[in-house]
Amino acid sequence: AQSVTQLDSHVSVSEGTPVLLRCNYSSSYSPSLFWYVQHPNKGLQLLLKYTSAATLVKGINGFEAEFKKSETSFHLTKPSAHMSDAAEYFCVVSDGSGYSSLTFGKGTMLLVSP
Amino acid sequence: NAGVMQNPRHLVRRRGQEARLRCSPMKGHSHVYWYRQLPEEGLKFMVYLQKENIIDESGMPKERFSAEFPKEGPSILRIQQVVRGDSAAYFCASSPFSGGQTDTQYFGPGTRLTVL
Numbered sequence: 001a002q003s004v005t006q007l008d009s010h011v012s013v014s015e016g017t018p019v020l021l022r023c024n025y026s027s028s029y030s031p032s033l034f035w036y037v038q039h040p041n042k043g044l045q046l047l048l049k050y051t052s053a054a055t056l057v058k059g060i061n062g063f064e065a066e067f068k069k070s071e072t073s074f075h076l077t078k079p080s081a082h083m084s085d086a087a088e089y090f091c092v093v094s095d096g097s098g099y100s101s102l103t104f105g106k107g108t109m110l111l112v113s114p
Numbered sequence: 115n116a117g118v119m120q121n122p123r124h125l126v127r128r129r130g131q132e133a134r135l136r137c138s139p140m141k142g143h144s145h146v147y148w149y150r151q152l153p154e155e156g157l158k159f160m161v162y163l164q165k166e167n168i169i170d171e172s173g174m175p176k177e178r179f180s181a182e183f184p185k186e187g188p189s190i191l192r193i194q195q196v197v198r199g200d201s202a203a204y205f206c207a208s209s210p211f212s213g214g215q216t217d218t219q220y221f222g223p224g225t226r227l228t229v230l
Contacts, residue, residue: 043223104156
């Protein structure tokens, strides 16, 4: 069984300040982990993906995430927030055992103020 | 390369009617997944299909819901006799499935179903 916990339902930052969105996971196998972003009334866009290669994963739009097996975490960070980053972010796990359905966290809404 | 296409984008049905949601995967992708997103929640897996086969339907409600992915044409998610609780955003995703490692799933824009 696999599960994802996003520790914050909302995160507020000011433009130009760092972003940290927290995610913890549990998985019976070596997991694949993803971060997706959803802008209002839009579909989901893949930000980045971890699949047992480098533990620090760089994604689009300046985002990155670090896989920490000892802490079962996969937190998403960005050094400097931009107004266009305001959206909902989903941490997602797949157990990597071939095909599998994705298990989504409940999402973190990122609010960026000027 | 066009992305995953879903139509309609918005669908309004009265209780008891049928809803048909369509999904065309990305070119070259032969694996389709359907997810449902209820308000204030993340996406929940419903069903995984390959051409002409349902591989995993463990997330599908036992009644009124069905899905298909025919040899030709889009994948269809069908909801019979809709109820207000079916109101949600339904997302389709596709993957090429290289085998041996979980593929990235690419999502469509979703269909927002409203049941009156």
